[in-house]
Amino acid sequence: MRPSPTWWILGDGALGRLFAARLTTTLSLHLIGRRAAASPLRYHAPSGETHEVDVARTTLATQALHTYARPALVVLATKSHATLSAVEELAAHVDPQTPLLSLQNGFSIQPRLTETWAGPVLCASTTEGAYVEGDAGVVHAGTGTTWVGDIHNAWPTLARDCAYWLNQAGFSAYHDAAIVQRLWHKLAINAAINPLVARYRIRNGQLRDQPFRRMVDTIIDEIGPLLEGEGIIPPPAGWHTLVWEVIVATANNRASMLQDVLAGRPTEREAILGPLLAAAKRQRCSTPTLETLYHDTPS
Ligand SMILES: NC(=O)c1ccc[n+]([C@@H]2O[C@H](COP(=O)([O-])OP(=O)(O)OC[C@H]3O[C@@H](n4cnc5c(N)ncnc54)[C@H](OP(=O)(O)O)[C@@H]3O)[C@@H](O)[C@H]2O)c1
Structure with missing residues (x-):
């Protein structure tokens, strides 16, 4: 296996918790919400089993977050309408070239981020399904497939690398040169x-x-x-x-x-x-x- 990178996930909601519960097993992961939150996460698997997963849940304002390695990638797990302001807040805390991975549905935030963010902007289309349960739970309602690419197909190696880490975490993920x-x-x-x-x-x-x-x-x-x-x-x-x-x-x-x-x-x-x-x-x-x-x- 390759050396584990550090990833941040911005947005402690359904998809953020799902990705965090899985990815924390294979890489250095911080799940960033708007409020301080307790660990462990309760991950309800599609099989019906529940697992308690230790996830580093934090906020951008938490000093300790900045003592770790800078993120090699930030997953954006906010709703589409909340994403631009979340990225504005994020910008003060990361290198401007940091790659982003947009999980949003629709086709609104993806072109806007691609135009405005200095670093690579990957986009995912996922058929995974999840919803939150209480302050620390996530129900993985249905397994699916996740495709990763970027609008201009300018970052195929990065997209493949991203799919690699998603696969390591148990997702079914592929690079898609035609993500649009x-x-x-x-x-x-x-x-x-x-x-x-x-x-x-x-x-x-x-x-x-x-x-x-x-x-x-x-x-x-x-x-x-x-x-x-x-x-x-x-x-x-x-x-x-x-x-x-x-x-x-x-x-x-x-x-x-x-x-x-x-x-x-x-x-x-x-x-x-x-x-x-x-x-x-x-x-x-x-x-x-x-x-x-x-x-x-x-x-
Ligand atoms: N859930 C799914 O099964 C699924 C599947 C495919 C695609 N998607 C897409 O994935 C995206 C996320 O969906 P979701 O269901 O995970 O939404 P969600 O459960 O509403 O989670 C969004 C999270 O983002 C947080 N947030 C908002 N602004 C923030 C900020 N400035 N900084 C940090 N966190 C912030 C929200 O916090 P607050 O609670 O404080 O508002 C909330 O916890 C959507 O675009 C959706 O269409 C979802």
Whole structure:
């Protein structure tokens, strides 16, 4: 095994805790939240077993954090709308060339960070699923696959190295030279599912019933041509199959946007629907369904 680097994870929420609980077994890891928090983390594995995992949970203001080695990479595990301000706070504490790994859904923060951050910005698209339980718990709701790349495919070695450490920690991770395509495909899925289930407060599987089924299909009918107009290659079986396969596979799930609405937290509406409306504007294309969807989705 290669010598272990130091990584920081910024954001002590669902995905931050999941990545921390796994990565702390293979590298030097600090999980950074907004408040001081106790260790160990309680990691509830998909098998149903619970493990107590010692994770260094800290804040950027904690002096002790700065006595350790500088991070070789910082994983950004904040929600999309919280990421820019989190990175601004981070900037005062790390070398400006430090590589970042964005875990955010949507396609909003990734191009902005790529333009503004001096160092490499890797982006991940992951189908791992997690939610928090109390102050120190994380439920690993479903195992998945994580793809890592960067928007201009300028950092393939770094992305492969990152995937290597994720694999060492037990994730299934790969470098993807076409991560932009993958991020937009996931955005299409999230746009067709999350706003509707959040608005109507239903589980994903209920989208198979009318009137929701028709609504999903109408949304996909607008998204497909729009993405192709942005140069995104359609999935082999088509946009409808891509979305409906996820709805079937996650039928019993409460999507994260619904969980945010139920908890009174801001949603990722801007990160998911904003890029589609911007694409429609660029292409001078009318998208009445997406405009209504944006308007009706809790922010
Ligand atoms: N959860 C999943 O299964 C999953 C799967 C795929 C992708 N994603 C994506 O991953 C990202 C994170 O999702 P999540 O579910 O982990 O969200 P989450 O549970 O809400 O966690 C986000 C965490 O970021 C913290 N945070 C906000 N601003 C911060 C700052 N300035 N400094 C440090 N920490 C800060 C929040 O702290 P407070 O509690 O103090 O607000 C919260 O603990 C999202 O973009 C989501 O779309 C999630």
